Amino acid sequence: MVKASRIKIYNEHAAVGDGPVVYWMNRECRAHDNWALIHAQAEAHARKVPLIVVYNLVSGFLGGGLRQWDFKVRGLKVVSEELEKHNIPFFLVHDKSGARSVDMLTDFFTTHNASLVVTDFSPVRSMREWTEKVIKQAEMSVHVVDTHNIIPVWVASDKREFGAYTIRPKIYKLIAEYLEPFPNLHSQKEHYQIKSSIDWDALLSAKEIDQSITVCDWIEPGEQAAKKALHDFLAQRIDQYATLRNDPTERAQSNLSPYLHYGQIAPARVALAAWEASGATNITELMHEHKNAAKDNPNSFAAFLEELIVRRELADNFCYYAPEYDTSDCFPDWAQKSHQAHAKDEREYTYTKHQFEHAQTHDALWNAAQYEMVRTGKMHGYMRMYWAKKILEWTPSAEAAMKIAIYLNDKYELDGRDPNGYAGIAWSIGGVHDRAWFERPVFGQIRYMNANGCKAKFDVDAYIAANTPKLF
DNA sequence: ATCGGCTCGCGCAA
DNA sequence: TGCGCGAAGCCGAT
Numbered sequence: 001m002v003k004a005s006r007i008k009i010y011n012e013h014a015a016v017g018d019g020p021v022v023y024w025m026n027r028e029c030r031a032h033d034n035w036a037l038i039h040a041q042a043e044a045h046a047r048k049v050p051l052i053v054v055y056n057l058v059s060g061f062l063g064g065g066l067r068q069w070d071f072k073v074r075g076l077k078v079v080s081e082e083l084e085k086h087n088i089p090f091f092l093v094h095d096k097s098g099a100r101s102v103d104m105l106t107d108f109f110t111t112h113n114a115s116l117v118v119t120d121f122s123p124v125r126s127m128r129e130w131t132e133k134v135i136k137q138a139e140m141s142v143h144v145v146d147t148h149n150i151i152p153v154w155v156a157s158d159k160r161e162f163g164a165y166t167i168r169p170k171i172y173k174l175i176a177e178y179l180e181p182f183p184n185l186h187s188q189k190e191h192y193q194i195k196s197s198i199d200w201d202a203l204l205s206a207k208e209i210d211q212s213i214t215v216c217d218w219i220e221p222g223e224q225a226a227k228k229a230l231h232d233f234l235a236q237r238i239d240q241y242a243t244l245r246n247d248p249t250e251r252a253q254s255n256l257s258p259y260l261h262y263g264q265i266a267p268a269r270v271a272l273a274a275w276e277a278s279g280a281t282n283i284t285e286l287m288h289e290h291k292n293a294a295k296d297n298p299n300s301f302a303a304f305l306e307e308l309i310v311r312r313e314l315a316d317n318f319c320y321y322a323p324e325y326d327t328s329d330c331f332p333d334w335a336q337k338s339h340q341a342h343a344k345d346e347r348e349y350t351y352t353k354h355q356f357e358h359a360q361t362h363d364a365l366w367n368a369a370q371y372e373m374v375r376t377g378k379m380h381g382y383m384r385m386y387w388a389k390k391i392l393e394w395t396p397s398a399e400a401a402m403k404i405a406i407y408l409n410d411k412y413e414l415d416g417r418d419p420n421g422y423a424g425i426a427w428s429i430g431g432v433h434d435r436a437w438f439e440r441p442v443f444g445q446i447r448y449m450n451a452n453g454c455k456a457k458f459d460v461d462a463y464i465a466a467n468t469p470k471l472f
Numbered sequence: 473a474t475c476g477g478c479t480c481g482c483g484c485a486a
Numbered sequence: 487t488g489c490g491c492g493a494a495g496c497c498g499a500t
Contacts, residue, residue, distance in 0.1 A: 162482055165492050246494065311493065334480055385494065427493070431480095435492060438478040445479065447495060475500085486487085 002039040006152050008144040010135045019113030020050040027122040028147050028263030029075050030223045031082035033182045035147035040118035049115060050190040053083055054091045054108055056101050062417040063410040065213030067377050071221045075264050077200050078222035087188040091196045096208055102133040114140055121146040123319035123419055150268045151178045153316045160321035163433045167314050176284050179271055216377040216414055226265035234277040242298035247458045248380035257415040270308055274301055315423035325422045326406050328398045331430035338444030339398045345441045349394045353404050365451050365460055366390050368467040377414035388428030389449045393442055401429050
């Protein structure tokens with residue numbers, strides 16, 4: 001049974017017909033380990049009506065191109081195959097204009113005579129706005145299920161958290177209760193009369209998608225591939241996570257963020273697998289090891305769970321309670337005041353959006369990070385901080401820096417358009433979840449980073465050589 | 473290599 | 487009201 005606190009119920013007293021329960025899949029593109037789908041199936045079973053699934057596909061969603069489209073659509077094809085094995089029909093509505101999604105969805109619910117709509121939760125503004133409009137227009141009840149956060153965002157905290165240290169104790173208190181095993185998806189006995197037919201090849205070659213953002217060939221989309229990547233990480237690389245994860249010349253990170261972003265794997269599935277691999281009996285004690293472990297003997301499992309759970313769920317908390325998450329309005333007061341005080345500081349270098357996008361700065365390290373993102377669709381996590389902070393340093397204002405960083409992140413990163421990205425950029429440029437540091441030009445009290453710090457931490461020349469295209 | 477100072481504000485103890 | 491401490495650091499002194 002799905003915990004009631006994972007679900008928000010709207011239009012509670014709407015009439016109940018005998019049409020199907022519709023799971024409107026949104027953020028969570030997977031058939032397994034999905035509380036929204038599990039809840040929709042339980043509701044359909046209780047009402048003795050069929051369950052069907054619909055996904056709203058939007059061309060060029062939030063500035064993405066072929067890279068993101070290909071990963072998402074191929075992942076959805078896997079979802080449709082998995083659902084078909086369980087006799088659950090999967091439909092697509094395709095909004096090529098980007099403006100008709102809500103109408104197309106409400107038309108779909110009417111056509112199919114839906115008796116209940118279940119959807120999954122996202123704090124990303126466009127998805128929240130769709131959900132709000134659907135709730136307003138729909139004649140049936142709508143259930144919104146948070147199946148991304150292990151502890152639903154509205155349960156973990158009722159306010160915007162100030163930093164990791166304020167949300168951490170709240171998560172520690174609830175994690176043992178909320179990190180629970182998923183029940184299996186059941187095969188559906190009801191036969192649904194309307195057939196779905198999707199031309200996947202036509203979708204994959206849709207002409208309106210920006211072809212200049214190339215497909216990533218180093219990562220395979222879909223929920224089976226996600227589980228394989230998880231188990232490879234746990235079997236081969238997690239031991240080095242605590243010591244090497246911030247070295248961009250190593251491959252010590254999990255590389256799971258594209259799967260997590262598209263919902264092709266559940267954060268709770270990753271946490272359960274990491275917990276099991278650690279051999280620990282108690283998840284709360286294991287997470288405490290993040291702080292308790294001796295400095296010269298850090299616990300890689302605890303370090304990984306800290307990032308997977310505490311920092312990721314903090315990013316959802318940030319976007320949920322600060323809907324202006326992609327502008328400088330979301331910065332804390334001390335950071336906004338500091339930026340104002342330094343607005344007229346002379347910038348040693350300034351670059352345009354075009355120059356940043358084409359890696360045309362004077363700094364080979366910054367350019368290498370930009371190349372890594374444009375070529376592979378995934379800049380190393382440590383470099384993302386340096387990259388964003390230099391955009392602040394080399395633009396006329398924090399507002400301009402936010403716009404450029406988010407534009408590039410959402411256009412090129414496979415895991416772009418995600419709360420993690422918005423929180424990370426706001427941390428780098430606006431001091432969100434961070435503290436004030438000593439004054440310096442341009443940055444004011446925002447934490448400063450420079451190439452000397454990188455030189456002390458990793459082999460900068462090797463990173464530049466590995467990521468800069470060779471011209472001759 | 474290592475350490476303290478830089479600096480703001482939340483949350484809790486008192 | 488005071489105090490401890492924090493998402494990834496920098497810098498200069500030792």
